[in-house]
Amino acid sequence: MKTTVNHRSLGGIMRPYRVANVLRENETTHTLLFDGRLPEAQPGQFVMAWLPEIGEKPFSIHANIPLALTICDVGPVSNAMVNLQVHDRLWLRGPLGNGFELKGSKHLLVGGGYGAAPLSFLAEEALRQEGEVVACLGAKTKADLILVDRLTSLGCELRVATEDGSEGSQGLVTEVAQEAIDAFQPDCLYACGPTGMLLALADFCQQRGLPAQLSFEALMRCGVGLCGSCELPEELCQRLGLPGGWLVCHDGPVAMIG
């Protein structure tokens, strides 16, 4: 396992941005486009977003020119953020953490649920470098999918799975991803989504000797590697070959496997 330290910053103090546009991804998920960009943001990095007197939460970066965040309504803080209108303000500190690093030229992207949020930024960068991109997206139902149109319009080959079969093949995105590995023979797999999905992909990639970059979600408080809140459980570290005490905000959110 190697820990990469690229473009690390402490994120600085909060900087205010204004919402310039709102794209509706699905019932509970909106992508907010802002009137500016972050300095030096890499795909896979994250920001801490703050609404005064409401709260602060981490979000992966959807795009940076202009800056965009995909926000799913899962609680009071994200609910307030998802309901922001054009011209409203949102404060951000970041970019934080270590992002994805493109390896080779054939890239397989795998996203589960709203965890797919950082993949369009990665796809954009991979295509800009003239790489080939296959993206697998999965969700419970068609209504829960995000980024389908965005990734298609970027020029990615898209494979979709839903648990109820309402879009794409019926089943889990991990099954579609395994098929894509065989058919596409990628140089590296990049994934973001629920921990169970990431672990299944890690096992599969390890068996195949395929390098994987897995972006983990965690409860984040300080966001800069001081408070210990986002430590990946030790048994997961052992299973993934990561050193104990691996911090999602500081060492990740992207873990380099293999």
Add this chain to the structure above:
Amino acid sequence: MEASLAADFLGIQMKNPLVVASGILGTSASVMERCAREGAGAVTSKSAGPEPRTGHANPVTLAWNGGVINAIGLTNPGCREEVPLLRETHRRLRALGLPLFASLFAPSVEAFGEVARVIAEAEPDLIEVNISCPNVGSEFGTPFSATAKSAAEVTAVVRKAVKLPISIKLAPNVPEIGRIAQAVVSEGADAVTAINTVPAMLIDAYAGKPVLKNATGGLSGAAIKPVALKAVWEIAQMVSVPIIGTGGISCGLDAAEMIMAGATLVGVGSAVALEGPAVFSRINRELEAFMTQEGYPDLASMRGKALPQK
């Protein structure tokens, strides 16, 4: 000849003088073991109190080039849950040749004794008594570190409760920190830790609101190094017990200056934010290089050099 970083602290032999400050990554055995493997000389656990606490809501921390401000709010699992965590941590640190310092806090003088008795079951090498957290004032009232009298009362209760070595962690925002150190030592403190964070706040001009959810917090990092140096320098002139000098240490020269102010050990906290736990091995390398270059064979030859000559 290369300088030696070996430190003798209350008879505990340490590989180097760097201590992971309380509140920094002291939340699990695995993360404390990681700090040990990355070069710390001792590790302090996050303060445990009588009951579990979730701490404050986000935002709890902001970091920028001048320092870090935080109001985590003493998040901890409660002292009873903390004991097995400390035991496991101690087992791992011992295998690596490092001591474990266990930090604790309590809302009342009496409760300090009770929490100390529970934490002592884990047999840490030192109990650090946090009487100076600036982030729970609204719940706990004035920190016990505010006056020599209240600081001494807590010390006496903890001294009576446990046989283990104790260090009292003092606050910088007092008129005469040396006198408070004197008061806690006279009640049996084996060491003094100085300083805790400096009470502070950030307001966002565009929001017109405080940024921390708790409104106020504690300032740490580079911005407070001069405050910490002065506190340690004053304490060292008033007491003869060892001092764990903490506040804004981020490089070998900072550590040397803290030792020259009179510290025996040097706490490192906010510097972990930028580099992660790898910061400990870097500070050690820089400190050793400085000592070798300047002809200090060991820490004792450097300690207190900046103090007034008697």
